[in-house]
């Protein structure tokens with residue numbers, strides 16, 4: 067695996083390949099790689115002549131008081147995992163390479179950035195859009211691989227690609243879970259043993275609700291019942307639980323079989339925020 071740390075190195079190594087017509091796939095990550103990331107990387111590797119992973123803990127998508135400083139950084143371990151998968155290139159620039167000066171421009175994803183994750187993390191999706199736009203311009207991949215685990219992020223980035231006419235195909239890969247249902251996340255290491263035991267309930271609630279909804283139960287009533295159950299959990303704080311459409315993420319109270327929809331949830335276990343989602347069709 068070739069490690070690229072600067073934009074100049076990317077231009078020197080990747081642009082000749084691009085010119086020669088090689089098809090390139092890119093998997094963006096913030097590192098601390100787990101099986102969820104690896105499944106995206108395996109799909110990317112299988113689909114493309116050249117596979118590129120990036121590791122960059124992007125400061126602009128973290129708000130004040132969030133975990134930018136303490137976000138897990140395990141670069142040596144990550145490099146070994148990527149090499150084992152025979153990933154061709156790793157781009158892992160430092161912050162100064164990507165943000166050499168204060169931002170003079172912003173990308174604002176309008177309405178979608180004001181709801182759900184956007185409402186709780188103001189500015190988060192602006193930071194995500196900025197870093198994805200920069201990396202797309204630097205790496206110039208043909209395909210971009212994202213995980214459904216971060217559903218709203220996939221919708222925001224789909225909008226970014228369409229709105230700014232990026233010639234890039236987006237592939238959304240399924241969420242990888244522990245055997246008990248907990249979605250893999252780099253932040254799961256923050257959970258203490260009791261919280262780790264509680265955490266699989268999140269997926270259990272989503273699965274139960276999906277079943278209820280497909281069995282034609284009243285959607286607002288079914289959601290409210292589980293919201294109350296979550297609010298009664300010791301040490302758990304519910305931020306949101308909703309059924310939303312897959313385009314604008316607007317709440318849905320009646321199923322429409324032509325429309326993709328998702329149960330979305332965010333809870334805090336102590337200081338750790340966990341998000342998850344489940345498609346209903």
Ligand code: AMP
Pocket residue numbers: 094095096097101102103105106211212213214215216239240241242243249250251252
């Ligand atoms: P992150 O390093 O958290 O920014 O994640 C990098 C990519 O991996 C994003 O597209 C995530 O949606 C995806 N990802 C994170 N966790 C999982 C998971 N459990 N299953 C599948 N993809 C995931």
